[in-house]
Amino acid sequence: MNQPELEQMTAAPNSWHMIRALAGIGLMCALLIVSTYELTFDIIKQNKAEVLERAIFKVLPGAESKAIFIVKDGQVEKLIGDGNGETRYYAGFDANDDLVGVALEAGGQGFQDVIHILLGFNPEKQIIIGMQVLESKETPGLGDKIEKDPAFQKNFEALDVALSDDGSSLKNEIVFKKNGTKSNPWELDGITGATISSKAIAAILQASASQNMPVLYKNREKFKQQ
Amino acid sequence: MDTNTFIKGLWKDNPVFVQVLGMCPTLAVTNSATNAMAMGLATAFVLIMSSTLVSLLRNFIPKQVRIATFILIIATFVTVAEYLIQAISIDIHKALGAFIALIVVNCVILGRAEAFASKNSVGKSILDAAGMGVGFTFALLCLGAVREILGSGTFFEYQVFGHGYEPWVLMILPGGGFFTLGAWLLLFNYMKERKAAKMQEISA
Numbered sequence: 001m002n003q004p005e006l007e008q009m010t011a012a013p014n015s016w017h018m019i020r021a022l023a024g025i026g027l028m029c030a031l032l033i034v035s036t037y038e039l040t041f042d043i044i045k046q047n048k049a050e051v052l053e054r055a056i057f058k059v060l061p062g063a064e065s066k067a068i069f070i071v072k073d074g075q076v077e078k079l080i081g082d083g084n085g086e087t088r089y090y091a092g093f094d095a096n097d098d099l100v101g102v103a104l105e106a107g108g109q110g111f112q113d114v115i116h117i118l119l120g121f122n123p124e125k126q127i128i129i130g131m132q133v134l135e136s137k138e139t140p141g142l143g144d145k146i147e148k149d150p151a152f153q154k155n156f157e158a159l160d161v162a163l164s165d166d167g168s169s170l171k172n173e174i175v176f177k178k179n180g181t182k183s184n185p186w187e188l189d190g191i192t193g194a195t196i197s198s199k200a201i202a203a204i205l206q207a208s209a210s211q212n213m214p215v216l217y218k219n220r221e222k223f224k225q226q
Numbered sequence: 227m228d229t230n231t232f233i234k235g236l237w238k239d240n241p242v243f244v245q246v247l248g249m250c251p252t253l254a255v256t257n258s259a260t261n262a263m264a265m266g267l268a269t270a271f272v273l274i275m276s277s278t279l280v281s282l283l284r285n286f287i288p289k290q291v292r293i294a295t296f297i298l299i300i301a302t303f304v305t306v307a308e309y310l311i312q313a314i315s316i317d318i319h320k321a322l323g324a325f326i327a328l329i330v331v332n333c334v335i336l337g338r339a340e341a342f343a344s345k346n347s348v349g350k351s352i353l354d355a356a357g358m359g360v361g362f363t364f365a366l367l368c369l370g371a372v373r374e375i376l377g378s379g380t381f382f383e384y385q386v387f388g389h390g391y392e393p394w395v396l397m398i399l400p401g402g403g404f405f406t407l408g409a410w411l412l413l414f415n416y417m418k419e420r421k422a423a424k425m426q427e428i429s430a
Binding site for chain 2: 017018024044136
C-alpha cells in the first residue's frame with residue numbers, strides 16, 4: 001500500500017462516522033443491558049430467595065418452619081420487617097415447634113473466587129448439622145464437589161464445634177484432613193482433587209463457628225421462642 | 227432457504243473439529259455433558275444475536291473501528307445471556323460459573339462477525355450463526371460425553387456403569403480434555419483424508 005492510499009484510509013473525514021458508530025452502538029448496548037437487568041431483576045431476586053429458602057431447610061434436617069433473628073445491641077431479637085442487612089440467624093423448627101437448629105450465611109476465599117455457604121448449627125449439642133453452597137465459582141467437576149460429593153457432605157452430619165469452658169472460643173479448631181484420615185469429630189475430611197476448595201471450606205467453618213458459636217450458645221433459649 | 231450456509235457449520239466447517247477455534251471453553255467446561263450442553267447453547271445464543279446485529283449495522287460501522295464495535299456488541303449479549311441464565315435457573319448459572327464471562331473471548335463469535343456477518347445479509351448471517359452454534363454445541367457434547375462417561379462413569383448425571391466402576395479421574399482433569407480433543411481431531415482428519423482419497427479414486 002502506498003502513502004496516499006494509506007492516508008486516505010485513515011483520513012480525518014471518517015472520524016465523525018467512527019464516533020457516530022462507536023457512541024451509537026455503545027448507547028444501544030447500554031440500553032440493552034439496562035433493560036435486561038430491569039426485566040430480570042425481580043425474577044433473579046426471587047430465584048435467589050428460593051435457593052436460600054431451600055438451603056435453609058436442607059441444612060436444618062427435619063425443620064418445617066423458620067423464623068429470622070438478628071443481633072441488635074448485643075441482644076438476639078426477632079427480625080420485624082425487612083431489616084437493614086444485619087447478619088441474619090434463621091432458626092428452624094420441626095413439626096412439634098421444637099428448635100432444630102440455627103442457619104447462617106458464611107463466606108470466604110475459595111480457589112477461584114469467594115465461596116458463599118449456609119451453615120446449620122445445633123446450639124444445644126454444639127455441632128454443625130448441615131452445609132450448603134449458595135454461590136461458588138469453583139472449577140466445575142473438581143472444586144464444585146464441595147457441593148455434591150456425598151462423602152464430603154457426611155462431614156456435616158455432626159461436626160463438633162464444642163465451646164471451651166469459658167464459652168468464648170472453640171475447644172478444638174476445625175482442621176482440614178486429607179481424604180480418609182479423619183479421626184476426630186472436629187476434623188473435616190477433604191476431597192481428593194479438590195484440596196484447595198475443601199481447605200477453604202474448613203477455613204470458612206472455623207471462622208464462622210468461632211465467631212458465631214458463642215453467640216448461639218449463649219442465646220440458645222431465645223431462639224426457641226417462635 | 228440456503229441450507230448449505232447452515233449445514234457447513236455443523237460438519238464441513240465445524241468450528242471446533244475443522245476450524246479449531248474457541249479452544250478455551252472447549253477444553254475447560256467439557257468435563258460433563260450437562261456443562262458442555264449449557265455452554266454450547268449459551269455460546270450459540272450470543273453467536274446468533276451478535277451476528278444479527280453486526281449484519282444489520284454492517285453499513286453503519288466504519289472499517290477502522292469494526293473490531294471494537296464487534297467486541298462491544300458481543301460483550302453486551304454475553305451480559306444479557308448471563309442475566310437470562312440467572313433468571314431461568316440459578317443452578318445452571320452456578321454450574322457454568324466463571325465461564326459465562328469467557329464467551330466474550332470465544333474467537334468463533336468474533337470470527338463469524340468479521341468473516342461472515344459483516345459482509346452478508348441478515349438472513350444469511352443468522353443461518354450461518356445458527357449452523358456454527360449448533361456445530362459448536364455438537365462438538366462440545368462430543369467431548370463432554372466422552373469425558374463424563376470415562377471420568378465419572380455417568381452420562382448427563384445418569385449412572386452408566388455399575389457401582390464397581392472406578393472413575394478414570396484424569397479424564398475430567400485438564401489433561402483429559404487435551405487427550406479427548408486430540409482423539410476426536412484424529413478421527414475427523416482420518417475421515418476427511420479417506421474421503422479425499424476416495425474422491426481421487428473416482429476421478430482417476
